[in-house]
Every structure is written in C-alpha cells, then in structure tokens.
Amino acid sequence: MGETVAEILRFLSDYFGEDFKSYSLSLAEKRVAERVAQLRLPDPAQYYQLLQSDQGEPAYLSRMLRIRFSSFFRDPLQFELLRSQITSSLLPVLSQVGFLRAWSAACAGGEEACSLAIIIDETLQLLDAHPKVQIFATDVAEDALAEGRAGYYGRGSLAGVNLKQLDTYFTAEGNGYRVAPKLLSMISYCRHDLLDPHTFAPPESLFGGFDLISCRNFLMYLDPQAYLRVFDNLFRALNPGGVLLLGKAESVPERYHQHLVRIYECGNLYRKQQAGRC
Structure with missing residues (x-):
C-alpha cells in the first residue's frame, strides 16, 4: 500500500x-x-x-x-497561559514600539485567529494599552480563508466562548453567530503555503517579524524533513522574545532547544531567546 x-x-x-x-x-x-x-x-x-x-x-x-478541524479556544488552558504571557511579557515591551504582530498559521476557518484577537483585545482593555494589532491568518485553502473573512460560525464551534465574550464579540444571526467588525479589522486573511520552499512567512507581512506565532496541529502531519523545514521558517519569522504556540503532539526540534525556552511545564508555549536571533 x-x-x-x-x-x-x-x-x-x-x-x-x-x-x-x-x-x-x-x-x-x-x-x-x-x-x-x-x-x-x-x-x-x-x-x-x-x-x-x-x-x-x-x-x-x-x-x-488537509484535515481542517478547529473551534474557538480549542485547548482552553493554552489560551489562558498565553493570556498571562501577553500581560506579563509581550505588552510591556510592545507598548514601547506601538504595535503587536501575530501569525495564525494553518488557520483553517479562522476560529483560532479570532480567539487570539479576543484575548489580545481583552488584555488591552484591562491594561488600558493601545498598540496597533495585526494578526495574519494564513491557510493554503481558499475556501477556508473565505470562511474566515466572512466571520460567520455555527453554534457548535463556539462552545469554548464564554457568555461575556459572546455578547461582546458576536452577533446572533440565523443558526449561528457573526464576528464583530472590531475583531475582523484586526485580522488579515491571506493565502500562504507553509510547505512553499520559496518563502518563510506570509508575503503580506513583508518581513515576518512576529511577536506571536501559533502553528498548532499542522506539523504533526508532516514527514520529519518537512517538519524541520517548516519549523526553520517559523523560527526565522519569530522575533527575539516572541512566543510560539505548538500543538499538544508537537515538539521543538533538538537544534532549537537552546534557542526556544518552554515557558510552562504544562502547555506548549515557547519563548525565543534574545541570543537566538537569526
């Protein structure tokens, strides 16, 4: 076979x-x-x-x-740990430069990108901070990107959204909910093939330079050589001091152990060391 x-x-x-x-x-x-x-x-x-x-x-x-399954706040603990990192380490630095750039890679229909936008917006409001937020959400499938741009989701995918978030960031419509324009304005949906050998980051982002990258449950479906090749690109696109989120079944290749430090014992969040600049 x-x-x-x-x-x-x-x-x-x-x-x-x-x-x-x-x-x-x-x-x-x-x-x-x-x-x-x-x-x-x-x-x-x-x-x-x-x-x-x-x-x-x-x-x-x-x-x-190209298994395309996602939902809002999939693996809730991961998002709560990320929220604490946005508060404690990312925003104090980013407030000096005035913007925050994030990349939701292999974004499927945009549920993860919207989840990131929600916790970032909630944190900004809590801290009364006002950096410009740019979230690049990429996928290779045009129909997935169209779903994200439309910002309309069935009730089943919103199981992880709490009542306050539902009232603040969504409007009931038909048999589902539509994402608030405020969230959609934070997200740029664009086609990017993570396996393309000619680019390491979404062309729309111009130069990579992300403070936060989420690439969950994509690497696990690749052969070892492709896994490493894609990971090289993710590492290159991440700013020193930036945070990387991986899926539960994914790990950092050995060559990057000294450059990416696991932030918590639980959760799969890593920080790129300042000395790891490439």
Missing part, C-alpha cells in the same frame, strides 16, 4: 502544483484507506486509477489530507 500511496501523493503534487509529498505517509495511508472504504473499492491501486480519471476526486482527497 505504501508505494501506491506515495504515487498518489506525487500525483496530487503534480496536479495542484503544491507539495503533498511532504505529508506523513502513515497519515496519507489512513486517509486513502478511508476513501477506498467509502467508495467500496477493492484496493488503493483501483482508487489511484479513479483519482486520475475523475476530475472531482483530487480535490476531495486533498481536503481529506
């Missing part, structure tokens, strides 16, 4: 002009097996033939590989 799935990943890379070969082979095997079962095909080889003949199937499989 492994060789057939590797061929499928090469086909998708050629078909879309994007890097699917860097995805974990074990992940790809699971997704292909799921699709083979759904279509009641005898084996992956038959599915590969279908993939080449059915114009809609490559897009379907690409969505399965």
Whole structure:
C-alpha cells in the first residue's frame, strides 16, 4: 500500500502544483484507506486509477489530507497561559514600539485567529494599552480563508466562548453567530503555503517579524524533513522574545532547544531567546 500511496501523493503534487509529498505517509495511508472504504473499492491501486480519471476526486482527497478541524479556544488552558504571557511579557515591551504582530498559521476557518484577537483585545482593555494589532491568518485553502473573512460560525464551534465574550464579540444571526467588525479589522486573511520552499512567512507581512506565532496541529502531519523545514521558517519569522504556540503532539526540534525556552511545564508555549536571533 505504501508505494501506491506515495504515487498518489506525487500525483496530487503534480496536479495542484503544491507539495503533498511532504505529508506523513502513515497519515496519507489512513486517509486513502478511508476513501477506498467509502467508495467500496477493492484496493488503493483501483482508487489511484479513479483519482486520475475523475476530475472531482483530487480535490476531495486533498481536503481529506488537509484535515481542517478547529473551534474557538480549542485547548482552553493554552489560551489562558498565553493570556498571562501577553500581560506579563509581550505588552510591556510592545507598548514601547506601538504595535503587536501575530501569525495564525494553518488557520483553517479562522476560529483560532479570532480567539487570539479576543484575548489580545481583552488584555488591552484591562491594561488600558493601545498598540496597533495585526494578526495574519494564513491557510493554503481558499475556501477556508473565505470562511474566515466572512466571520460567520455555527453554534457548535463556539462552545469554548464564554457568555461575556459572546455578547461582546458576536452577533446572533440565523443558526449561528457573526464576528464583530472590531475583531475582523484586526485580522488579515491571506493565502500562504507553509510547505512553499520559496518563502518563510506570509508575503503580506513583508518581513515576518512576529511577536506571536501559533502553528498548532499542522506539523504533526508532516514527514520529519518537512517538519524541520517548516519549523526553520517559523523560527526565522519569530522575533527575539516572541512566543510560539505548538500543538499538544508537537515538539521543538533538538537544534532549537537552546534557542526556544518552554515557558510552562504544562502547555506548549515557547519563548525565543534574545541570543537566538537569526
């Protein structure tokens, strides 16, 4: 099965002009097996033939590989720990330069970017601070970015939002809620492929230089070489003293252990050392 799935990943890379070969082979095997079962095909080889003949199937499989699940304040403890870092370490420094730049990488439909905007805005109001906030939310999928720009979410994705936040930052509309314009004005949604070898940060950000980067539950789906390559770019884009958030199943590569210090024993937040400037 492994060789057939590797061929499928090469086909998708050629078909879309994007890097699917860097995805974990074990992940790809699971997704292909799921699709083979759904279509009641005898084996992956038959599915590969279908993939080449059915114009809609490559897009379907690409969505399965690019698992897009998110919700507001997913892993609440992580956000509370981040809130304390914004208060204690980021804002005192950023108040001197007048702006805060954050990057929500592989943002899916924008739930995480909005969650970041909420805790940043709440902290600014609490401290009566007024830096300009720029949150760059990026994904490779245009439909995900369109969802983020629209700022409309079903009730299920807002389970982590408390009542005060719901009243302050959302308006009920139909069967869901629309994000307040104030939050949307803090976020720039733009397409960026984390696996693109020609850029290390969203082009709209011009030069990277982020005080906060959140890249959660994307690295875990890559093969080891791609994991390290993407991590190199995240590290390069993070300002000295900046904070990096990773997913629960993700870790800092050994080469960066002396440059990224884990902030808490629990949670997966790291601070880039001043001496780690690249």
